[in-house]
Amino acid sequence: MGQAKAMADGSWYDTDIDHVIISEEQIREKIDELAKQVAADHADVKDGILLVCVLKGAVMFMADFARSLGRQGPSTEMEFMAVSSYGQGTTSSGVVRILKDLDRDITDRHVLVVEDIVDSGLTLSWLMKYLESRSPASVEVVALFRKPDAVKVQVPTKYVGFDIPNEFVVGYGLDFAERYREMPYVGVLKPEVYARS
Ligand code: 5GP
Numbered sequence: 001m002g003q004a005k006a007m008a009d010g011s012w013y014d015t016d017i018d019h020v021i022i023s024e025e026q027i028r029e030k031i032d033e034l035a036k037q038v039a040a041d042h043a044d045v046k047d048g049i050l051l052v053c054v055l056k057g058a059v060m061f062m063a064d065f066a067r068s069l070g071r072q073g074p075s076t077e078m079e080f081m082a083v084s085s086y087g088q089g090t091t092s093s094g095v096v097r098i099l100k101d102l103d104r105d106i107t108d109r110h111v112l113v114v115e116d117i118v119d120s121g122l123t124l125s126w127l128m129k130y131l132e133s134r135s136p137a138s139v140e141v142v143a144l145f146r147k148p149d150a151v152k153v154q155v156p157t158k159y160v161g162f163d164i165p166n167e168f169v170v171g172y173g174l175d176f177a178e179r180y181r182e183m184p185y186v187g188v189l190k191p192e193v194y195a196r197s
């Protein structure tokens with residue numbers, strides 16, 4: 001009874017959300033669209049695309065995007081990197097430390113960085129320079145979300161899912177204090193959630 005009620009009322013996180021920014025269905029449709037575009041642009045890539053996921057936020061996107069690409073495009077391989085940005089509070093400084101590096105050589109490979117969200121773009125521009133220094137055939141970026149500030153910086157984000165407002169969002173891999181990553185949609189937390197923590 002308890003569990004049935006909880007399911008009928010929604011999931012634990014729903015009550016913490018002030019408003020939804022992007023729904024589960026919108027995410028699903030957009031990922032198929034992005035995968036279709038990437039597949040069309042890489043139709044003649046012979047050795048497949050090397051997807052590089054930036055942990056942890058891009059995990060959900062990587063999993064769904066890779067499956068969608070697999071249904072319609074060239075083969076893919078997956079790599080994971082973890083970086084930490086030395087920031088001042090919530091803003092990133094562009095100085096990045098590698099916590100987990102690539103496991104393989106990317107020389108002459110077509111690399112596609114799979115990013116959750118581009119905000120200041122500082123982390124991404126550092127990462128692009130780092131990957132380019134390893135002599136790949138190409139490095140491109142697919143980001144599911146982009147905030148307004150990213151438009152001001154010159155970050156070559158070839159594929160973008162959604163331009164979203166300048167609000168702190170959670171869900172679909174994005175966390176607040178390591179929570180809310182499992183949400184299938186993206187939303188803004190109620191102010192009292194921050195007051196609680
Ligand atoms: P940037 O260097 O572009 O400012 O930082 C990008 C990183 O900051 C993203 O990969 C993500 O981890 C984090 N980030 C930026 N905006 C948000 C947001 O609205 N919500 C969450 N949870 N993380 C964000």
